[in-house]
Amino acid sequence: MLSAFDFLHFIQKAESVSDEEMHWTFDVATGFVISVSETDADALAAAVEGRVIGRVEDGAAVEIRGLSV
Numbered sequence: 001m002l003s004a005f006d007f008l009h010f011i012q013k014a015e016s017v018s019d020e021e022m023h024w025t026f027d028v029a030t031g032f033v034i035s036v037s038e039t040d041a042d043a044l045a046a047a048v049e050g051r052v053i054g055r056v057e058d059g060a061a062v063e064i065r066g067l068s069v
Contacts, residue, residue: 020067 012022033053036044041052054063061068 023064023067 008022008026011017012019017025034044035056038055045051
């Protein structure tokens with residue numbers, strides 16, 4: 001059986017889908033996200049064995065791993 005990652009990788013390669021389109025279409029690999037104040041982020045991440053993956057800023061796009069979506 002293919003894992004979800006293997007399946008998505010297969011689709012991307014077979015259909016020549018860009019990284020940006022994969023993020024738009026399949027919400028690739030971000031997982032569970034919670035938004036808290038910047039002052040609380042590190043403490044919460046440590047408490048739940050998570051990590052800080054970003055921050056909210058004024059702008060016109062969402063930046064994910066170097067892609068603007």
